[in-house]
Amino acid sequence: MRQLGTWNPLWDKLSHWDPEWTEQFMEMAALPIRREVFPPAFVELLSIAIDASATHMYAPGVRRHIRLALDLGVTRDEILTVLEMVSVLGIHACNLGVPILEEELDAHAARTAAAAP
Structure with missing residues (x-):
């Protein structure tokens, strides 16, 4: 990952504490890129999508x-x-x-109506 320029400095501590595991993980993570199935520009676009996604948001x-x-x-x-x-x-x-909000609003209205004198 360092050679590819995709190393995250936040991984430094992990690499220091468990270099063997980190190396194996990075080897696995870099495999799709090293296989060169996709052109490099497409890999970068895909990487942008992953890092910008709402579940990742890694600026x-x-x-x-x-x-x-x-x-x-x-x-x-x-x-x-x-x-x-x-x-x-x-x-x-x-x-x-x-939809959950709608269901809960309907249930709330029903409970309120049932409790009314």
Whole structure:
């Protein structure tokens, strides 16, 4: 990961405490990139999507992968489209929460009506 420029300095302590495990984990994590199934620009776009997703939100990774993508010739519009696409992940909070809110509002109204004199 250091050689690929994708090392996160937050991993330094983990690497110091358990270098064998960290090395094995990094080896596994880097395997899809080393296989070169996808072009490097696509890997960077995918990495931007992962790091910018609502479940990850890792700004240093977003910055690093945007920088690498730009260096590879990826356009602003391509990166912006990835960010726009990944932003829909957050809509699931509404997809889940709004129906539950509706059910609870109906149940609350029913309880209130039943308790009224």
